[in-house]
Amino acid sequence: MELTAPAGTESTLYRIEGVSRAAGTVFAEAVNGSLPERPAGQDRVDGSTLVSVTPRDADTDANREADSEEEAEPLQPAVLVIRCVMAAVALGLVALAAGVVLAGDHVSRALAVLLLGGTGLAIGRTAVRTVAILWNEWYLPRHGITAEARPVLIHGEVAYGYTATDGRLRRAPGGVRGETYHVAYHPEHPARVAACKSLGAVLKWLPLPVVFTAVTVLLGWGTVALPAFR
Template sequence: MSITPPSVPVLRGRRNTSLQFDGSALILRRGAKELEIPLAAVARVRSAQRVVEVQLTAARGKPPTHRVEQVSEAAGDAFAQAVNAALPGVAEPAADGASLVIARGLDDEGRKLRKRRRIRLGLLALTVLLIAQTVVVSLADEPELSFLVWMGGFITGTFGAFAVHWSPFDTPAWRLPRHGVSVMARYQGYIDGMHIYDFTDLNGKQFAYTPNGYRGEQVEIVYDPSDPFNGTERDLLLGRRTLLLPMIFCAVPALLMFALCLAMVIAIPLS
């Protein structure tokens, strides 16, 4: 049975977590990671005191559980009731629900936030330095140099911000050429507007790869063993030197202009 009642709410909890029911599976999103939990892997859903727990089936031992905290209590109760009514029932013996869960990575917003934070802090530090340099040239009776100082600072900040934005060091593309593991991913079909390829990591966990288009019945994937959500096709990998080129292109003029402005200010007391 796979019916989605129109009243099933989408649950939103703490730490950028959401849980929704699409009729055949539960979609759990936590940050940059997404779990697709088919109904066959769900034993039951419980809701109590603003906490919703999705208990998976297990052949033996304690069943795995996924929790979403700080949700609306009314929405949690309605969600649990709707999903439990749609469950097909637990087969005997019970399936290993964890092995049926498909994990996939979403766009890493955390990485983007870290880069934006670095850019803001860098621009703030540069602004403070420019103000200090302006004070120095004013005290040295060279106020006309203030324009050059701020013009140089603007160029430094612009090129420096682009250099940080294009820095490859904290990206999966930087790690994969040296630390990636190669596997063959098999085509599963066109689902929810995406071409889905499944692959299994070294621990036997199933993950999904979603390219922009159809790549054939199978494609070679290189993924990060420490974070299998990050992976790409072997043919799309770039060398580390190539990845550094955009950053170097922006960093060099930024550093040169910064050094020029600094040298100009330092030379004032010596003249």
């Protein structure tokens, strides 16, 4: 981006550091988009007169109502794939239980298959969700757009929200902290957001999805092998 200065003034270069390329691009586009176009042949004006700083009132932010919360978010491709896989596994589980009954086994064995498989499916979903959260907490602060989460009024309750590049106010992850904090969201999917944390804070939760995955594999093996046990 480029702002003009009075004639004879030496130009100054400013570098944006400490943010991702996506965040820097959004900032430059926002500044360039707010500058009026200068007709050809018109004298240049002092660009500093086009820049103003207006402090935000924290009390006003706290009373803002998140009207856009009612709008449905577009479904992300990864979420659609996960839901389809979960649905396919659930149908396969029902088919396996039905096969146990048709094979002449007692109904209790089919119920055991459903119970064991359902538990494995629930834990597997938790494992996938935990991996997604940890991935977002690592990826988004480094490649997403950083925003400040402020107190807002959502459905009559005080929560934290952030405003993305599309102008919508969304609920920020995390509970009420008593102070503002930073979140990072995906440039193409603003609803995909994570609180900015240090790498150590993210890695300390890494063993959790490993345990969930191991339990899911064991329960899945038991579900498939159970009909063969006599």
